[in-house]
Amino acid sequence: MKPQHKFRLGLIINPLAGLGGSVALKGSDGVADEALARGAEPKAPLRAAQALAALQPFADKVEVYTASGELGERVASELGFATQVLYQADASPTTAADTKAAVNALAAASLDLLLFVGGDGTARDVYSVVDEQQVVLGVPAGVKIHSGVYAITPHAAGKVLQLLLNGELVSLMDADVMDIDEVAFRAGTVKARRFGEMRVPAEPRYIQAVKMGGREVDELVLADIAAEVIDNMEDELFIMGSGSTVAAIMEDLGLPNSLLGVDLVQDKQLVASDLTANELLTASKDQPTKLVITLIGGQGHILGRGNQQLSPALIRQIGKDNIIIVATKTKLKALEGRPLIVDSGDPELDAELCGYYRIVTGYRDYVMYRVANPDLAE
Secondary structure (H helix, E strand, O other): OOOOOOEEEEEEEOOOOOOOOOOOOOOOOOOHHHHHHOOOOOOHHHHHHHHHHHHHHHHHHEEEEEEOHHHOHHHHHHOOOEEEEEEOOOOOOOOHHHHHHHHHHHHHHOOOEEEEEEOHHHHHHHHHHOOOOOEEEEEEOOOOOOOOOEEOOHHHHHHHHHHHHOOOOOOEEEEEEEEEOHHHHHOOOOOEEEEEEEEEEOOOOOEOOOOOOOOOOOHHHHHHHHHHHHHOOOOOEEEEOOOHHHHHHHHHHOOOOOOOOOEEEEOOEEEEOOOOHHHHHHHOOOOOEEEEEEOOOOOOEEEOOOOOOOOHHHHHHHOHHHEEEEOOHHHHHHOOOOOEEEOOOOHHHHHHHOEEEEEEEEOOEEEEEEEOOHHHOO
16 A cells, blocks of 8 residues: 655744843844843744644644754654654754755755744745745744734644645635844834745635734824823823834823833833833732733734733733723724734633723724634634
8 A cells, every 4th residue: 555645844943033022122133142131031942832732633644844953853852743854953042044054954855834933034034045836834933923924823823734634725825024124123113024925825814914014194093092091091000012003192191102112101100111021020910900002903913913021921910801902993994804813822811812802992982893813713
């Protein structure tokens, strides 16, 4: 009997992806050492494991081709997959050159799909060397995820792989590889650039849309949203998330704002700016706290994209009922009925956060909208 073809899965993990998020560095490019010195812990291996866990029932049908150690070998082996190492890194920590070399080495295995774990910088590295016909899928682990080649969550990436292994018809599409200038990003300016396209499974339930560019221009709507939130600010501590909609609230309060960071406000006065995950956890301990956040236009994420300072521990400490979501109706309509998404890094918390929320869309103006990760709905 002819042996059955096993699914050839390539795996490349950027171990440094997302390091800067929780410690308020707004990225990892060129600042990994500083992030580690501030106490950041690598998240990419965990997020890789969350994606691969969906394949464990198919372990006898999958062969993983990967790179040594933290680049993929350790996670795949620990989960029990048959693993072949085709690239050996010379040193640790690894670099973008290792990612590119690993992609080239894995090409010899005639992969059915290349799964990579990282952020927009990792997507750029993969794009720069991968064959244009190779099907890829990104597992989000970076601080910034503008590219359309990523699943909405690690669990969603696993769902896509399950579809393929179940033999379901999965169409393919070419999705944008995007990245921003991290130096400008840390200074509060978003400069996104399109670098090209990679081929990904066309599963709109599980693959994220490319972010909408530009800032909100409807100043009257933003002013109304700001007025509504400010009118209801009492004695609690307010954690003010990132984004232009929240920035409009800070502007109306007459307070400086970390557009791409997280600030603390109490009694309508600035308490602290651009805090890390640990600083936020300590500051809000044992006192009533509310969290003001908005969504990323086009994607719908409210947690897990550019605001990793809002850790699972912090969200649990604050409580679901103390989350205030602000958004213009324009941004909500642009989702075309797709739900808001949470990707906190803790799948159990993500499931707990699902449900309907009252979104502040103006002065005394609200809409009910659901948080419902599609990958958790089955």
